[in-house]
Amino acid sequence: MTGPAPTTPAPGKATPPIVLFWREFRRNRFATVALAVTLLLAFVALFAPFIAPQDPYNLQTLSLMDARRPPGHVGSGGYVHILGTDAQGRDLLSAILYGLRISIQISLAAGFIALTIGATVGVLAAYVGGWIESVIMRIVDLQLSFPAILLALVLSALLGQGKAQLVTALVAAQYAYFARTAYGAATAERRKDYVEAALATPLSARRVIFRHLLPNCAPPLIVVATVQIASSISLEATLSFLGLGLPVTEPSLGMLISNGFAYMMSGRYWISVYPGLMLILLIMAINIVGDQIRDQLNPRLRR
Amino acid sequence: MLAFIVQRALQAILVMAVMSVIVFVGVYAVGNPVDIVIPPDATIAMREEVIRRLGLDLPLWKQYGIFAWNLLHGDFGRSFVYNMPVLELIGGRLPATLELVLISILFATVVGVSLGIYAGVKPDSLLSKLIMGLSILGFSVPSFWVGLILILTFAVSLGILPAGGRGETVTVFGVPWSFLTLNGLSHIVLPALNLALFKLAMMIRLARAGTREAMLSDTVKFARAAGLSEATILRRHVLKLISIPIITVFGLELGSTLAFAVVTETIFSWPGVGKLIIDSITVLDRPVMVAYLVLTAFLFVMINFTVDLVFAAIDPRIRSGRQSA
Numbered sequence: 001m002t003g004p005a006p007t008t009p010a011p012g013k014a015t016p017p018i019v020l021f022w023r024e025f026r027r028n029r030f031a032t033v034a035l036a037v038t039l040l041l042a043f044v045a046l047f048a049p050f051i052a053p054q055d056p057y058n059l060q061t062l063s064l065m066d067a068r069r070p071p072g073h074v075g076s077g078g079y080v081h082i083l084g085t086d087a088q089g090r091d092l093l094s095a096i097l098y099g100l101r102i103s104i105q106i107s108l109a110a111g112f113i114a115l116t117i118g119a120t121v122g123v124l125a126a127y128v129g130g131w132i133e134s135v136i137m138r139i140v141d142l143q144l145s146f147p148a149i150l151l152a153l154v155l156s157a158l159l160g161q162g163k164a165q166l167v168t169a170l171v172a173a174q175y176a177y178f179a180r181t182a183y184g185a186a187t188a189e190r191r192k193d194y195v196e197a198a199l200a201t202p203l204s205a206r207r208v209i210f211r212h213l214l215p216n217c218a219p220p221l222i223v224v225a226t227v228q229i230a231s232s233i234s235l236e237a238t239l240s241f242l243g244l245g246l247p248v249t250e251p252s253l254g255m256l257i258s259n260g261f262a263y264m265m266s267g268r269y270w271i272s273v274y275p276g277l278m279l280i281l282l283i284m285a286i287n288i289v290g291d292q293i294r295d296q297l298n299p300r301l302r303r
Numbered sequence: 304m305l306a307f308i309v310q311r312a313l314q315a316i317l318v319m320a321v322m323s324v325i326v327f328v329g330v331y332a333v334g335n336p337v338d339i340v341i342p343p344d345a346t347i348a349m350r351e352e353v354i355r356r357l358g359l360d361l362p363l364w365k366q367y368g369i370f371a372w373n374l375l376h377g378d379f380g381r382s383f384v385y386n387m388p389v390l391e392l393i394g395g396r397l398p399a400t401l402e403l404v405l406i407s408i409l410f411a412t413v414v415g416v417s418l419g420i421y422a423g424v425k426p427d428s429l430l431s432k433l434i435m436g437l438s439i440l441g442f443s444v445p446s447f448w449v450g451l452i453l454i455l456t457f458a459v460s461l462g463i464l465p466a467g468g469r470g471e472t473v474t475v476f477g478v479p480w481s482f483l484t485l486n487g488l489s490h491i492v493l494p495a496l497n498l499a500l501f502k503l504a505m506m507i508r509l510a511r512a513g514t515r516e517a518m519l520s521d522t523v524k525f526a527r528a529a530g531l532s533e534a535t536i537l538r539r540h541v542l543k544l545i546s547i548p549i550i551t552v553f554g555l556e557l558g559s560t561l562a563f564a565v566v567t568e569t570i571f572s573w574p575g576v577g578k579l580i581i582d583s584i585t586v587l588d589r590p591v592m593v594a595y596l597v598l599t600a601f602l603f604v605m606i607n608f609t610v611d612l613v614f615a616a617i618d619p620r621i622r623s624g625r626q627s628a
Binding site: 150261 | 329330448451459584603
């Protein structure tokens with residue numbers, strides 16, 4: 001539980017745990033490929049404005065002449081639309097890259113805020129104890145018994161469309177998972193001798209919590225974070241598909257799929273299918289990386 | 304035990320009261336319902352009259368008071384859009400949702416448990432690896448996209464199944480059901496499959512993990528020693544050993560499947576409660592939104608209450624309120 005990897009005493013200088021962790025990670029080819037895909041997609045999303053053949057938000061570059069063309073069509077811009085175009089004549093590849101950017105942005109923001117709030121609440125409940133602990137954990141457990149999608153659905157319906165509103169809805173739906181995990185890890189750590197020892201010294205409670213308790217709760221939280229980021233990407237796409245997430249001016253992957261849905265019936269499959277494939281690739285890659293990290297951090301699977 | 308039941312019941316009532324306040328205030332904060340009730344060319348006098356009739360001129364706490372009072376008398380108000388009692392509206396849509404949810408969860412359980420047991424008995428066979436790959440896919444792929452692909456494949460390309468609607472229905476005791484006609488059944492296949500996929504993945508994993516553990520248990524060893532055939536062991540002993548967690552999850556997932564039905568019903572234009580709530584959100588039909596949310600909260604509180612009681616009946620440690628470490 002204390003270290004990310006068991007360190008064998010190396011002759012000479014000690015290897016930092018992160019290096020050992022990476023060495024073990026690399027041994028699973030499947031997970032390494034998934035990690036590469038995740039990083040590649042993150043890179044592509046970050047630099048979308050430089051990579052995409054077209055700025056899909058600049059209406060002046062769009063022409064309705066190019067609308068709903070199949071993959072491989074050479075548009076009025078003079079270049080090949082590799083994945084075809086959508087109903088507004090947008091190059092689908094560009095739209096997907098920009099959509100990926102928004103999806104990753106939203107889910108990372110939601111994930112980190114939910115992690116911060118959840119970990120704080122959970123560790124606090126475990127540290128303080130008493131009636132505060134029971135009230136906090138009752139609320140968290142109650143929320144966990146509700147499906148996250150329902151909560152996010154209702155909240156984004158109430159808050160309206162927009163990035164900030166969507167992130168709020170996702171955080172509210174997901175912080176409880178972090179809180180439960182942090183609470184579980186912190187109650188286990190709380191009873192250990194090193195915490196008792198730290199408490200016996202004149203260190204402030206804050207220092208004990210942040211310097212000693214919290215770092216040891218990190219491994220399970222990292223695992224939950226990867227799972228939750230993947231699920232918030234999926235959740236965001238679902239909400240946008242239902243027309244509750246982002247405004248039409250900022251199409252995420254979910255919205256692109258939703259826009260293409262109307263044209264699917266007439267056989268123009270590409271508008272929905274390609275953004276969907278991108279979505280699945282992203283979610284699966286993150287999930288596989290998360291699985292590997294979980295297996296590596298799980299002391300029970302160690303020989 | 305009685306003290307425990309009373310304590311949990313009080314807790315459930317408290318949660319319901321808090322939920323009703325949150326839902327009411329939350330929904331109250333969205334938009335102005337007057338605009339959707341009256342025509343745009345209405346006079347100011349008409350407008351004021353409508354506001355007064357809907358009670359929107361009263362302070363918020365008074366509106367909540369009236370709402371809560373009516374709620375306790377089983378009156379959820381009238382829908383602004385359909386102009387009929389909300390309870391009647393939701394009640395009329397409920398059979399469609401129930402039919403969809405029950406069929407898909409049954410399918411997920413029967414197929415998922417069978418595949419999971421197979422994968423648990425023969426963990427190294429190719430088919431088992433395929434099954435497990437399928438379950439990873441079922442977890443990762445967003446269900447709305449699967450719905451689109453199902454429509455694209457079976458309705459658009461192959462043209463063998465309808466893409467939406469309920470099809471023909473048969474009325475039994477005044478309630479229309481789709482699954483009793485061939486045409487209705489063909490309409491239910493795709494949405495039910497779509498809704499079932501996530502649960503299917505979960506049932507496979509549960510059954511596989513349970514089976515792998517059960518196969519190593521003494522029960523199975525002795526049954527083998529007694530000369531029972533593998534099929535009998537699976538049917539009579541393994542299935543029994545793995546059934547408790549599966550039944551628990553089955554019950555818990557019933558609620559979340561109802562929630563997920565919102566997505567599936569929207570894709571397949573299935574005229575159930577989920578489609579109703581999405582439509583109501585887009586046109587700001589407040590009474591329907593509030594009623595749906597309060598009823599869903601009630602459903603979940605009841606499920607949790609029941610689960611708590613069942614577990615307490617099984618495990619005395621929970622009854623005394625002490626959780627063992």
